[in-house]
Amino acid sequence: MIQVRILLVMMIIGAAIAIGSTDLICAIVALGVVGLGISLIFLLLQAPDLAILQLVVEIMSLVIMIRAFGMKDTVNIRERRFIATSISVILMGFFLVFSMAAIFEIPRFGSPLMKTSLFYLRNGFRQTGVPNMVSAIILDYRSLDMLGQVVIAFSAAIGLVLIGRKKIHASTANRAEREQK
Amino acid sequence: MVEYFLCMVLFCLGLYAILIKRNLIKIIIGLAIMEYAMNLFFILLGYKKGATVPIFSSLTEPHPEVMVDPVAQAMVVANVVIGLAVTFILVIIAILIYEKYGTFDIRDVNKLKG
Amino acid sequence: MIKKPEHGMTVIVKTVTRYTDVLILMFGMYFIFNGHLTHGGGFVGGIIVALSFIHVMLAFGKEVALKRVTERIIKLCVGLGAISFLLIGIIGFTKGAFLYNFFRKPGVDYIGEPFSLFSSGIMPLMNVAICLAVASGFYAIFIALVVYKIGKRR
Numbered sequence: 001m002i003q004v005r006i007l008l009v010m011m012i013i014g015a016a017i018a019i020g021s022t023d024l025i026c027a028i029v030a031l032g033v034v035g036l037g038i039s040l041i042f043l044l045l046q047a048p049d050l051a052i053l054q055l056v057v058e059i060m061s062l063v064i065m066i067r068a069f070g071m072k073d074t075v076n077i078r079e080r081r082f083i084a085t086s087i088s089v090i091l092m093g094f095f096l097v098f099s100m101a102a103i104f105e106i107p108r109f110g111s112p113l114m115k116t117s118l119f120y121l122r123n124g125f126r127q128t129g130v131p132n133m134v135s136a137i138i139l140d141y142r143s144l145d146m147l148g149q150v151v152i153a154f155s156a157a158i159g160l161v162l163i164g165r166k167k168i169h170a171s172t173a174n175r176a177e178r179e180q181k
Numbered sequence: 182m183v184e185y186f187l188c189m190v191l192f193c194l195g196l197y198a199i200l201i202k203r204n205l206i207k208i209i210i211g212l213a214i215m216e217y218a219m220n221l222f223f224i225l226l227g228y229k230k231g232a233t234v235p236i237f238s239s240l241t242e243p244h245p246e247v248m249v250d251p252v253a254q255a256m257v258v259a260n261v262v263i264g265l266a267v268t269f270i271l272v273i274i275a276i277l278i279y280e281k282y283g284t285f286d287i288r289d290v291n292k293l294k295g
Numbered sequence: 296m297i298k299k300p301e302h303g304m305t306v307i308v309k310t311v312t313r314y315t316d317v318l319i320l321m322f323g324m325y326f327i328f329n330g331h332l333t334h335g336g337g338f339v340g341g342i343i344v345a346l347s348f349i350h351v352m353l354a355f356g357k358e359v360a361l362k363r364v365t366e367r368i369i370k371l372c373v374g375l376g377a378i379s380f381l382l383i384g385i386i387g388f389t390k391g392a393f394l395y396n397f398f399r400k401p402g403v404d405y406i407g408e409p410f411s412l413f414s415s416g417i418m419p420l421m422n423v424a425i426c427l428a429v430a431s432g433f434y435a436i437f438i439a440l441v442v443y444k445i446g447k448r449r
Contacts, residue, residue: 001184004184005183005184005187008184008187008188009187011191012187012190015191015194015214016194018210018214019194019197019198019202019207019210019211019214024206028210031210031213034213034214034217035217038217038220038221041221041224042224045225045249046232046233046234046235046249047224047234047254047257048234048334049254049334049335049336049339050220050224050254050257050258050261052326052335052339053258053261053262053338053339053342054220054261056339056346057261057264057265057342060265060342060345060349060433061213061265061268061269063349063353064269064272064436064437064440065272067440067441068273068275068440069272081201084201085201088197088200088201091200092196092197095189095193095196096190096193099189100186100189103185103189106185106226108182109182109184109185109225109228110228110230111229112226112227112228112229112250114229114250117250117251118245120251120252121245121248121251122245125237125405125409126404126405127404128396128406128415128418129404129405129406129407129409129414129416130331130332130414130415130418131236131238131331131333131410132235132236132330132332133235133236133237133251134235134236134254134255134258134336135330135331135418137251137252137255138255138258138259138336139331139418139421139422140396140418143384143394143421144394145255145259146259146421147380147384147394148259149259149262149263149425150376150377150380150424150425150428151377152262152263152266153262153266153428153429153432153433154374154376154377154428154432156266156432156436157373157431157432157435157436158373159270160269160270160273160436160439161435161438161439163273163277163439164439236333236334240409258336258338261338262338265433269433269436273439273440
């Protein structure tokens with residue numbers, strides 16, 4: 001599909017700007033180009049669930065990253081390491097060559113292997129009564145995945161609140177000691 | 182084939198940022214780009230030519246044979262939110278490092294200080 | 296809330312926020328309760344609900360946003376979402392297996408009436424539980440950035 005190729009080239013340019021730019025705000029906004037381009041590609045490849053999810057996730061990550069990094073002093077760290085850069089570029093060349101060898105083995109773009117999913121598609125609506133097949137899979141057939149998902153969101157929130165609370169206790173304890181002196 | 186190759190190039194750009202850059206924020210951005218490329222590869226594998234969304238609109242339409250792969254989409258739904266949580270944890274750890282050392286440069290972080 | 300010019304952003308932003316915030320919340324609720332019929336689901340709805348609360352906090356400042364919905368309520372909601380998902384799974388043991396759809400009658404197709412809002416057994420309940428966990432979890436992360444003063448150089 002020609003649309004997918006055009007959007008992928010746009011995303012590669014956005015990723016290059018995000019990595020190479022010296023301004024932090026510019027880098028974070030260029031990361032937004034990559035995320036919103038992926039959202040459009042999901043819409044073109046017939047996955048509207050994921051398109052909505054990716055759009056919302058991208059906006060939230062943009063808000064939090066700008067809140068966290070936007071006010072910081074952007075010290076530009078100069079990097080001139082020819083040996084390390086050349087070694088890394090050679091490694092990435094090897095990665096691309098081997099990935100091309102793997103790409104010719106998997107099924108072509110547009111004709112997937114659908115052994116498991118044809119069972120879900122044929123029987124899923126009759127067995128669960130849900131018209132949305134993605135919901136039927138993530139909430140009925142594979143709901144243990146979803147339990148792990150909820151546990152991950154829970155533990156991330158609790159862990160971050162714990163880190164912050166430890167910091168504030170340390171700073172108030174220092175201030176109390178200083179007031180005593 | 183061209184779509185798969187461009188997706189691999191996007192993955193390599195994220196790998197480059199992790200290997201070369203010395204700024205912590207650039208490393209987090211590289212990790213996010215790798216995660217996007219991985220999600221995209223799943224969906225590219227599950228696309229069927231001329232197919233529709235895997236949602237039934239009535240009791241008989243559309244047929245199950247003309248739908249795209251729903252298992253890949255279900256896996257990516259689980260993946261995206263894990264990626265968001267991981268990005269937030271990395272952001273807060275980077276801010277704590279900035280609070281302790283006063284910089285995002287990873288060469289100054291390996292000093293044993295305090 | 297609008298009488299305190301020292302907190303938050305300008306009057307224009309505050310006025311627009313007062314009218315649009317409820318609409319954003321309703322949009323999230325729509326995604327949650329129709330997650331088993333059309334596109335959407337618990338994750339998308341939960342993140343949109345969290346974004347509506349973040350919207351209030353960005354526009355009005357943290358004192359106004361944390362006056363009614365305090366930190367204690369948010370931490371309670373995180374635990375409530377996770378444990379209600381687990382409870383729905385454990386109730387399935389009464390019909391045979393963990394996370395079993397216990398409204399299902401053996402030998403009958405289509406749990407409930409297809410294409411109606413209250414159908415398909417435990418899936419709307421699971422969507423609500425996921426929404427509680429995800430929305431309050433990500434809002435708690437944003438509060439950890441704002442309230443605890445992480446990032447101020449000592």
